[in-house]
Amino acid sequence: MQTEEEIIEQRKCLKMKIISAEEVHAALKYPDLVHALKEAYAGQFTMPPRKVFLLDEGSDNHDAFALLPSWNDDVIGVKAFTYFPDNEAPYKSLYSRIMLFDRKHGEPLALVDGTSVTFWRTGGVSALASYFLSRENSETFFLLGTGNLASYLIRAHASVRTLKKVMVWGRTKSKAEKVVAEMSQELPDIEFSVADDIQTACGEADIIVAATGSPDVLVRGDWVKEGTHTDFLGNHHADKRECDTALVLKSKVYVDTRVNCFNEAGEVLVPIEEGLFSKEDVKGELSELCAGKAPLRENDKEITLFKAVGSALSDLVAANHAFQSMELAEQAG
Secondary structure (H helix, E strand, O other): OOOHHHHHHHHHHHOOEEEOHHHHHHHOOOOHHHHHHHHHHHOOEEOOOOEEEEOOOOOOOOOEEEEEEEEEOOEEEEEEEEEOOOOOOOOOOEEEEEEEEEOOOOOEEEEEEHHHHHHHHHHHHHHHHHHHHOOOOOOEEEEEOOOOOHHHHHHHHHHHOOOOEEEEEOOOHHHHHHHHHHHHHHOOOOEEEEOOOHHHHHHHOOEEEEOOOOOOOOEOHHHOOOOOEEEEOOOOOOOOOOEOHHHHHOEEEEEOOHHHHHHHOHHHHHHHHOOOOOHHHOOEEHHHHHOOOOOOOOOOOOEEEEEOOOOHHHHHHHHHHHHHHHHHHHHHO
16 A cells, blocks of 8 residues: 555656657747856856766777756756667667756656757857857858757857858758758848858858867868857867867857866867867856856957857756746646
């Protein structure tokens, strides 16, 4: 026989929401998510280092399992994902879920699709960095990358800056053309085009965002004009990078989190290994920007560089924002 306490706890767990990718997409929007991220990063939170476990150490198998915990005064969360790069259809290479718990009593609140949240929060964090670091009159946006993140990055940046022109580059031109066609329909007030040459586009852009996962340098410092804000999201390897050392040395450099970037971000780690840059040269991380504790751009000629590899707090905020939005919609309906 179950005790009364066990029955109460079981009923609570049964009330836990299961939030699908479709529901996440319906619940989230920019710039609301950018504002929620800004508030959370400016406040008190705890974010232990994430843990990535290789499931078959010492073999050629790269299957992995990862845990990313965080919490603040409102909610506790943990993102868990599996990465099986050799999976074949119908299986995906990555599966991700975010579990939310009430901070006051520890009650389970929701199990949220993590992949959709990752798209939204990555765009949101990128735009939040631009809000602090790009020139307010930035109008021309250059995106390198045509993957799933492309549309979220464009939407998010367009929500914090009045963009007039967006250029998109991809290794496969047809994919860049597809992004341009889709976003032209969604944001008709912006002029969209396919960038054929990275160097030329870099020279025109006020904001450059790279989300390619390329193992090779794509953006070079000599190509970037004064006053540009640059943002590198795709690389998560200590010995790879999307930009060269020259760009790092001519920029004010910021990161989403020092602890993760100093482990995974070749954009800063390679120049450090070369003896040309140091950890102390990083001007601030995202929480310091949001809390007003990091120096910002001092003039319209400075180049700023933001490097992000992802953090558990941004997952927590986006997942909880989706959950709270659904709760409010249900109460209103």
